Amino acid sequence: MSDPTPVLRLEGIVKTFPGVRALDGVSLTILPGEVHALMGENGAGKSTLMKVLGGIHQPDEGQIIVSEEPVVMSGPLDAKAKGIVFIHQELSLADELSVAENIYLGELPRKRFGLVDWAELEAKTNAILEKLKVGFNAKTRVGDLSIANQQMVEIARALTVDAKAVIFDEPTASLTDAEKIVLFEVIADLQAQGVGIAYISHRMEEIFKITDRISVLRDGQYQGTVNTADTNEEGVTQMMIGRKLDLSRNESHHELGNVALEVRDLSCGKLFQNVSFEVRRGEVVGFYGLVGAGRTEIAETLFGLRNPTGGTILLDGEVVSINSPYDAIEKGISLVPEDRKGQGLVLGMNCRDNMTLPQVDDLKAGPFVADGAEIAIFDLYRDKLDIRTPGWKQQVGNLSGGNQQKIVIGKWLSMHPNVLIVDEPTRGIDVGSKAEIHNLLRELAAQGYAVIVISSEMPEVLHVSDRIVAMYSGRITRTFTSEEVTEDNLIQAISGIGGDKVA
Amino acid sequence: MAGLTKSQIGGFLARQGILVAFALFIIGFTIANPRFIDPDNIMGVVRSSAILGVMALGVTFVVISGNLDLSVGSMMSFSTIVVLDLHDKIGPTLAIPTMFAMTLALGAFIGFLVAFLKLNSLIVTLGMLSAIHGLTLTYSGGKNMDIADKEGTWFSVFGQGDIAGISVPILIFLLLALVLGVVLAKTPFGRKVYAVGGNGTAATFSGVRRARVVFMCYIISAFCVATAGLLQASRSLGSQNTVGQGLELEVLAAVILGGASLLGGSGTIFKTVIGVLILGFITNGLLLVGLQFYVQFVVTWVIIILAVWLDIAAKRGKLWSPIA
Numbered sequence: 012m013s014d015p016t017p018v019l020r021l022e023g024i025v026k027t028f029p030g031v032r033a034l035d036g037v038s039l040t041i042l043p044g045e046v047h048a049l050m051g052e053n054g055a056g057k058s059t060l061m062k063v064l065g066g067i068h069q070p071d072e073g074q075i076i077v078s079e080e081p082v083v084m085s086g087p088l089d090a091k092a093k094g095i096v097f098i099h100q101e102l103s104l105a106d107e108l109s110v111a112e113n114i115y116l117g118e119l120p121r122k123r124f125g126l127v128d129w130a131e132l133e134a135k136t137n138a139i140l141e142k143l144k145v146g147f148n149a150k151t152r153v154g155d156l157s158i159a160n161q162q163m164v165e166i167a168r169a170l171t172v173d174a175k176a177v178i179f180d181e182p183t184a185s186l187t188d189a190e191k192i193v194l195f196e197v198i199a200d201l202q203a204q205g206v207g208i209a210y211i212s213h214r215m216e217e218i219f220k221i222t223d224r225i226s227v228l229r230d231g232q233y234q235g236t237v238n239t240a241d242t243n244e245e246g247v248t249q250m251m252i253g254r255k256l257d258l259s260r261n262e263s264h265h266e267l268g269n270v271a272l273e274v275r276d277l278s279c280g281k282l283f284q285n286v287s288f289e290v291r292r293g294e295v296v297g298f299y300g301l302v303g304a305g306r307t308e309i310a311e312t313l314f315g316l317r318n319p320t321g322g323t324i325l326l327d328g329e330v331v332s333i334n335s336p337y338d339a340i341e342k343g344i345s346l347v348p349e350d351r352k353g354q355g356l357v358l359g360m361n362c363r364d365n366m367t368l369p370q371v372d373d374l375k376a377g378p379f380v381a382d383g384a385e386i387a388i389f390d391l392y393r394d395k396l397d398i399r400t401p402g403w404k405q406q407v408g409n410l411s412g413g414n415q416q417k418i419v420i421g422k423w424l425s426m427h428p429n430v431l432i433v434d435e436p437t438r439g440i441d442v443g444s445k446a447e448i449h450n451l452l453r454e455l456a457a458q459g460y461a462v463i464v465i466s467s468e469m470p471e472v473l474h475v476s477d478r479i480v481a482m483y484s485g486r487i488t489r490t491f492t493s494e495e496v497t498e499d500n501l502i503q504a505i506s507g508i509g510g511d512k513v514a
Numbered sequence: 515m516a517g518l519t520k521s522q523i524g525g526f527l528a529r530q531g532i533l534v535a536f537a538l539f540i541i542g543f544t545i546a547n548p549r550f551i552d553p554d555n556i557m558g559v560v561r562s563s564a565i566l567g568v569m570a571l572g573v574t575f576v577v578i579s580g581n582l583d584l585s586v587g588s589m590m591s592f593s594t595i596v597v598l599d600l601h602d603k604i605g606p607t608l609a610i611p612t613m614f615a616m617t618l619a620l621g622a623f624i625g626f627l628v629a630f631l632k633l634n635s636l637i638v639t640l641g642m643l644s645a646i647h648g649l650t651l652t653y654s655g656g657k658n659m660d661i662a663d664k665e666g667t668w669f670s671v672f673g674q675g676d677i678a679g680i681s682v683p684i685l686i687f688l689l690l691a692l693v694l695g696v697v698l699a700k701t702p703f704g705r706k707v708y709a710v711g712g713n714g715t716a717a718t719f720s721g722v723r724r725a726r727v728v729f730m731c732y733i734i735s736a737f738c739v740a741t742a743g744l745l746q747a748s749r750s751l752g753s754q755n756t757v758g759q760g761l762e763l764e765v766l767a768a769v770i771l772g773g774a775s776l777l778g779g780s781g782t783i784f785k786t787v788i789g790v791l792i793l794g795f796i797t798n799g800l801l802l803v804g805l806q807f808y809v810q811f812v813v814t815w816v817i818i819i820l821a822v823w824l825d826i827a828a829k830r831g832k833l834w835s836p837i838a
Contacts, residue, residue, distance in 0.1 A: 314719075340721035354719045357712035359779050368709055368720040371702040379700040422720065 024073035094175030106154030159190035268292030271461035277322035297476030343429035358408035392421035413444025543799035563794035572738030580778025590758030593743020621736020660752035673749025695783035711778025
């Protein structure tokens, strides 16, 4: 291999947050003209690394080196000035402004008296747009563009500077296949111009199609870099998940009761279609798939937050319609939501009040809330779930992620639901608490709950599920028992590879 | 560890700062003019704050639920005018419940728009401020409303009466504060008001029917406004159409001074009562030290701004920060 000067080099980056070592000595080298994939599970540290690189976080240790020069990034604009440009998954465009204004926002060309030089702005913008071969021009209002074209505007932004490295963060998450092809052409063009590309994605097929090298992060640690040509999906997955992580499948099955929840041909517009499955008492069913596969949307539909466009939901064999979370709770369906802080908890309220919120109407002594009954419930579930807090008066916002999650779980357990849906139960939770929550989910099944676990983490799904439902772009591709599931067939099922062949 | 201590201090200031400030005001004004703590003066201040206070109790519910109510001033004018008019037409015994029903209907309408149609409460109630004013003028034909026989009616008891030496408006204010304070602090409904204002999404995800809770807050606010209108009408037995004009801001000031967050989720009835008293005593104190009455509008504004600033500063632990 020849040794050209790397456009971007990270050396021994360490970043800690209270209680977490988010990045632990990460090194990464991006060469001119290469497409370098950065991979890792959710929470592996990819986003933190990008934030360090973009100057949003300062590293505790380590160096960022741009073209052989150590630099300190003071923010995304500074990074851009130094030739490091980010294309984010979530677009940050002003809908009401034109394409040109968005591209040059903050650095609009000026003429006398500080007025904007519209002619130059348009000329410069169109020159860039031409390179991208897009079907819109400088004056188009950004809000009128498709998501894919908005992404092109983001990319055009990147081209206004002499970019040394461009970092794509899940760029294809919202693109159609045709749009992806255009994106890949643009990437190839950049590559040909000698720009180094960092490409973050979960999608293996893309990684193997367009990247030259792959670097992997796991739990904030750099796992190594391999040439794409020398490895395969399994190799990369192994690096991402790691052998030391417990990939064991769940083997202890509990006695199954009757079917608590059955879903037949449930659809919700474009989000998911013709989904059918059942969950028995005493069983944990894992839903595994990529972000956007429709898993959370199914949970939200079962919980009355979305109206299905077709299909039926049966609880204990009876057809029900669920129109609101209040309805769902009345019927015994509970949801531990994905966004713990935004959806699960009132952070400014104390532990007890959060836990008893759904049943506060039933905990009455005369017209008043029965203090004693509430504290009894809190104490019971604090002990059952081993919630560590100085007392019930503690504001939930002050607890650690794991303890917060246990408050949410306790909230529902104290209601004795028929079906417990848990969406990303261990997101943002440290390893120790993760194991505790996994054990808890198994235990709940043992007690006769019907449990649905939605997760993007393969070890988690393998570990807690009696059966696994694999989803790909709004459809169930396959259902596995824990005996037949393997990493390989599971990855295939969620990537849409061979999904149709396996009936 | 240092951070914890700092946030504890911040927390203490956010919780108790208002009481400390209140104490300082009283000491300061007393030194400037000893008449300030004369019992007669104190009773006078409380009595003159009662109408504002009653309205602030209702608005406290609305603010804790994460919304605003800027219509209370013109709604109070409406209640006052209506009850004075009906007094001579159908007699006080019928006039009072009729006026309450009409005011509650207005509250229900606002509650419907904000809670069920999910319209922005600032826009809705700002619009209602003007619309209700128009309604009042239409009702009265623009004329002042007076009771014909001012001497011979028992109606004056609400605004002018005494029970055991304490004036009735004060008793009504304190009684209502007690009842609503208990409702907010001790009932399931009160708990849900805090949950909806603290994090409406999480409340929904916990099965709280958010719209109903918000709707009820506006009903409570309207009930308080009707009570305030009754006190006002009974005190003066005659009124202009604009009697409540501008009160919405003073009410909001009292609620915020008490420490309720405009973002919702925090505040208590007790704190609002303190806020009402602070506002009353400052106005009174400034008069006693000889400040012109008109200057008070400006001073009130300054006090509100200071209170809001200190509230935010206490929460973020700094007086100034480049990001919110």
